[in-house]
Amino acid sequence: MSVNKHSVTLDVSKCKGCTTCIKRCPTEAIRVRDGHAVIQEEKCIDCGECIRHCPYQAKKAIFDKLEDFADYKYKIAIPAPALYGQFEDLDDVDYILTALIECGFDAVFEVSRAAELITEYTRQYMKREDLVKPVISTACPAIVRLIALRFPCLLENLLPIMPPIEYAAILAREKALENDPTLTDEDICVLFISPCPAKVSYVRNPIGIKKSAVTGALAISDLYFKLRAKKKEITNPMPLSKTGIIGLNWAGSGGEATSLLSDKYLAADGIENCINVLDQIENGTIRDLDFVELNACNGGCVGGTLNVENPFIAKARLRSLRKYLPISRNHIASNEDSYEHIMFDDFDEMLEKAYSSSGTTDRFAAIERMAAIEAIYKDLPHLDCGSCGAPNCYALAEDIINGEASETDCIIKLREILGKGK
Numbered sequence: 001m002s003v004n005k006h007s008v009t010l011d012v013s014k015c016k017g018c019t020t021c022i023k024r025c026p027t028e029a030i031r032v033r034d035g036h037a038v039i040q041e042e043k044c045i046d047c048g049e050c051i052r053h054c055p056y057q058a059k060k061a062i063f064d065k066l067e068d069f070a071d072y073k074y075k076i077a078i079p080a081p082a083l084y085g086q087f088e089d090l091d092d093v094d095y096i097l098t099a100l101i102e103c104g105f106d107a108v109f110e111v112s113r114a115a116e117l118i119t120e121y122t123r124q125y126m127k128r129e130d131l132v133k134p135v136i137s138t139a140c141p142a143i144v145r146l147i148a149l150r151f152p153c154l155l156e157n158l159l160p161i162m163p164p165i166e167y168a169a170i171l172a173r174e175k176a177l178e179n180d181p182t183l184t185d186e187d188i189c190v191l192f193i194s195p196c197p198a199k200v201s202y203v204r205n206p207i208g209i210k211k212s213a214v215t216g217a218l219a220i221s222d223l224y225f226k227l228r229a230k231k232k233e234i235t236n237p238m239p240l241s242k243t244g245i246i247g248l249n250w251a252g253s254g255g256e257a258t259s260l261l262s263d264k265y266l267a268a269d270g271i272e273n274c275i276n277v278l279d280q281i282e283n284g285t286i287r288d289l290d291f292v293e294l295n296a297c298n299g300g301c302v303g304g305t306l307n308v309e310n311p312f313i314a315k316a317r318l319r320s321l322r323k324y325l326p327i328s329r330n331h332i333a334s335n336e337d338s339y340e341h342i343m344f345d346d347f348d349e350m351l352e353k354a355y356s357s358s359g360t361t362d363r364f365a366a367i368e369r370m371a372a373i374e375a376i377y378k379d380l381p382h383l384d385c386g387s388c389g390a391p392n393c394y395a396l397a398e399d400i401i402n403g404e405a406s407e408t409d410c411i412i413k414l415r416e417i418l419g420k421g422k
């Protein structure tokens with residue numbers, strides 16, 4: 001398994017230094033230095049925007065391979081519901097779940113099952129009177145990291161309940177240990193079948209949880225052809241699926257929010273739209289909302305860069321798959337009123353970390369730094385042309401203060417300085 005915390009990486013040999021990606025990165029995490037892009041790791045949220053927009057395919061997502069886990073005694077696949085939207089002529093999810101077993105897994109546990117339970121716990125959580133509203137979903141890790149970086153004052157709005165991927169892994173482990181008492185937790189590996197790099201990086205670097213119960217993350221695109229071939233050979237699939245409409249709906253934008261049975265919700269997808277919504281929540285121009293669901297990818301998880309199918313087609317296929325399903329097939333016990341066991345375990349620590357990285361814990365140092373950046377910025381041409389390798393003049397001013405760039409990286413300033421020297 002790769003030790004890289006991020007999934008999104010650069011293939012330097014393919015990069016032409018064209019600067020397209022620096023303008024598209026929502027957290028200004030990319031610079032072009034020495035003729036090629038450089039990703040600033042502390043700012044990257046693994047949203048995949050640079051993968052979508054690089055004209056030379058120099059940005060790519062790295063993920064784990066099934067072979068990396070050969071030493072584990074018991075392997076469980078936890079597929080994202082977006083997986084089912086990738087296959088044409090699929091009328092039963094069991095074909096894909098059986099194909100996963102045929103590919104070498106010992107068991108499968110659908111993430112959509114955990115999503116149905118999380119939906120019920122969230123409904124209970126939303127009844128609390130002390131909530132900072134709107135409550136913002138934490139299912140998309142790119143959005144949670146975006147909020148921590150660009151909108152730290154909205155961190156208190158985040159839903160402090162673990163995402164379905166995490167709960168699915170916990171339940172899958174419990175079930176395996178229950179079914180086979182000779183197994184130990186160390187014998188088991190739980191592998192997420194991921195639609196996007198943000199969730200691959202969640203597994204390596206979890207949010208709100210000290211250690212993820214997920215062992216690794218494989219890409220849907222990497223398994224796709226194998227699964228398609230196996231699917232064709234299956235005539236009698238095993239009855240493995242235990243998901244209803246609600247669980248499948250989580251694959252697309254709005255699936256989580258609509259299941260909460262409240263009219264006061266908003267669902268947005270695509271990183272630019274999400275940033276606009278967060279801006280408005282921060283400025284107080286969106287009011288009277290209970291819940292906000294944001295997905296960094298267009299269309300929701302079906303739009304992740306590790307899928308193979310167009311998100312609109314995948315969504316249409318999921319719609320026809322859910323036609324004969326019950327609303328939900330996973331319920332919490334009717335007398336269960338506690339959701340403590342699925343709350344984040346180090347959420348407070350996460351808030352603290354985010355505040356300190358945004359500079360708010362040392363207010364005076366932050367003000368001083370801001371003044372220094374402003375002073376440099378004032379003297380820059382404000383063209384935001386990107387030819388210095390930073391996405392805009394303000395980012396160049398920040399880089400100069402951080403000691404990572406100099407004023408002469410700006411060609412206009414350089415010309416000015418050279419002109420004065422004549």
Ligand code: SF4
Binds near residue numbers: 021037055059
């Ligand atoms: S878009 Fe970025 S990564 Fe792709 S070639 Fe241009 S500078 Fe390099």
Ligand code: SF4
Binds near residue numbers: 024026043
């Ligand atoms: S993955 Fe997203 S945040 Fe990371 S460098 Fe690419 S565009 Fe920026």
